Amino acid sequence: MENKRVILAVALSFAVLLGWQYLFPQQPAPLKQEQTTNQVQSNANVAGPVSSQLPDPASTAAIVSAKGTKLTVETPFYSAVVNSQGGLLENFMLKKFKATIHADSPPVDMVGANALNKAPMGLILNGIATWSEGVWGFEGSNLNLDGDKVGTLVFRGDVEGFRIERRLTFHADNYLIDEDVRIINMSNPSGMGRLAFTTATKSLTSKDDRYNPTRISWYGPEGLNEEKDRDDLSEKGVTASGNINWTAIDSNYFILALVPGSADVTMKGKLQDDIFRVAAEQNVSFDKGVERRLSCSYYFGPMDATLMAKVPGNLDKAIDFGWFDIIAKPLVVALEWFNQYVHNYGISIILLTIAIKILFWPLSHKSYKSMEQMKRLQPMIAKLREKYGDDREALNKETMQLYKTYSVNPAGGCIPMVLQIPVFFGLYRALMGTVSLRHADFIHFLPFTDIVWLADLSTKDPLYITPIIMGATMFLQQKMTPSAGDPTQQKIMMFLPLVFTFMFLNFPSGLVVYWMVNNVLSIAQQWMMMRKVND
Template structure:
């Protein structure tokens, strides 16, 4: 009875944890008040030391108007992406990822990291002292369309005169990387200002659906205090974020894609905001702009997938943007193991099954001990019931006699519970890994329902559209409950039998890859439990 209560407590705790994840996705950790402030016109003294800070991005003229009137489109082609840069200030018109599609349809467009509506917010526009340089400047360019492959690099140069400042932007593109490196030179020719603020910017459409609680688009930044994020759209629309310090990078990201600014200067202000449903980001630096003095600043851009291998080529520890929260230490090794299996079978569904088997083998001794303990507890139930009849009114004596009974028969009341507790972090680690691994985006397992042309498990990062796997998973959980030694308390039995229904409901909208894992794990557990039950009976 005591063992069953412990198992029931663990199971209910598991349901609470899963339900909390389902109904209330974890909110990002709030940064320290000294480092982040609400963005208002009045900044505190912490940011005042770096010059006045404002999160009010200048409202540029529509980029399309600039393009048609003045700009020349320069194309950049690499094996990883195709991009269009406009000569009017070096604006980024589009950035299409060749290895990622918008939908599972192979004929769907490539993912565009900018998006049509974001053009009006001038991605990669340079802002100087609040001046939208692509609007107020007269620009020329040096270079031609680039077609890069192998390990080649190519450079485009944009030169402009903007209200007394002479600006040169040198953009370097890499064939084998999603990085764009920029070097900027600013010369004050005739502007009376001796102090200035130079900001590198980017902008993009939302990288995920606004109501996608598992995959929010957010503003993120990384510095000495680690990773911080803000994914509340209401807050980003109303106040935005403004963070000043020795920050490595700032980014707009989701589970699968990221647009990052990686400034090479130490003290920087990262500002982010949502305007007209467009995410905007700036990395701003206060610089001395005395007349006749040329200033040099550098910043890199990363526009691409949240791929740890690709992000490892970026500076500033950009790979830290891939974060699985509390279970990061478990999720990342599981992700590596999943990729290892996939390099041999070339199917992520099969890779998940193999990973499930590997995890099951790892926990096999613990599970075996758990099932054996439950069977032993079942055999002791008649004796426990007699003790309850005899000492029902004396709880202290009942506990003492019960423990003596367990000791006599060498049974640990918690033996059936501890192995389950140890496996819960692994489950959540895998849950995070499957939810946030870009390799699983649009990865298929069984594309069509057998003997039909109905799309089924064509995207392991999305829910099962036919709800077959979660329903079968619920059935396997019900079978497990029937096989598990039952407690004498009818109320507890009813609660335990309701758990499969609760889990099935929660798993209906979980990524199919996670459901496949849990389903296979259940099948293996049923087989193991059947084997151990037979051994104990014999």
């Protein structure tokens, strides 16, 4: 009875956890805004109060395309267009990622047509939208890079008494763009000022996607911070000052990041007209005739840990799986290792499931053995109930003595289930946040048909076949499990497969495949144990 209650409690807790995750996705931690009054070093002296608002360039940026020359940058990873009028980024197409699973789908555009009006990669100097002011020229030509080559474009402009040079370096083997900026105050009366590196993009995900929202994030001494509430981003935006390593617009799969070269900046983020904008601003002294040099790195691409680790400022910390990070990341490594041999993430998930099952095999063996022992003790426990009646204290004492005499752990049957819950959620977070699993194909068409089936393991099974099979295997497993306890408890346990099936309907199909295969392996293990006991 006690063993059955423990299993029931664990199973119900698991159901509650799943239901809570489904109905109420994890909310971000309260914003941590770090304020500082430090003087910036050498060429970045304090320039007075910093505005929390980004200037709105919508009225002028739309004419940029007509004024400037469009320069293209081609690499194995992306195709980009940069406008010579201030060095604005007009588009950034990822060659290795499609917008949808359809064969004729266009590549993912990290900017979007409407975002040009918010000036991606625009410099803001003392509140001046540099791309819409002054006269700009450029040095270089269209770039076509491959291998480990790098290429540079140089943009020079005179803006309200400031001479500006932007030197953008593109890398063929990464999504990284390095920028060096030189500014000379030729005639502007301002000796103090501020410079902001900025970027902007359309929403990277559907507005109503609560499992994969577009958010604004930043990283500093206190770790990773993020804001994904669209109302807050529209009304107030976010601001944080101090030693900010980077700030970004990101989703589960893609990121547009600014990595400032200065150690002391103010990051700002806002949602305007359904366009996400971020800026990394720093205070700078602009004495006349003195050249000031500043730098920033950009990363516009997938949430790829290997590539992001090559970017300064710990940008790879943007990949975070929450509470289950310590479990999810090793699972991702294991999946990638299997996939380099089988080249199919569905098969990789099956192999990972087998590996996990082998790891838990001794515990599962002890679990089934414990349940068989508990079943044999039920007649003795029934006699104890008859003997002690309503005397719960005496009944519990004698029951525990009975367990001790026969060396039975009443909770032994649920230990494997308890241990697999973190693995389950770790894999769930991995599937929802690993870009290599986005649009990962398993069985593209339903066998003997042209109906698209498991063409994307990061989304639900469109035909609901796998969750139904998963529920059936769970039901069969329940039927095979040694039952002990009153009929009411048994009915509740038999009802759980239906509950789980309902919750799994909208889970990533890769996760359902994992649980389904795990059930099949558990059934096989139980069958082997039952044969051994009966022989």
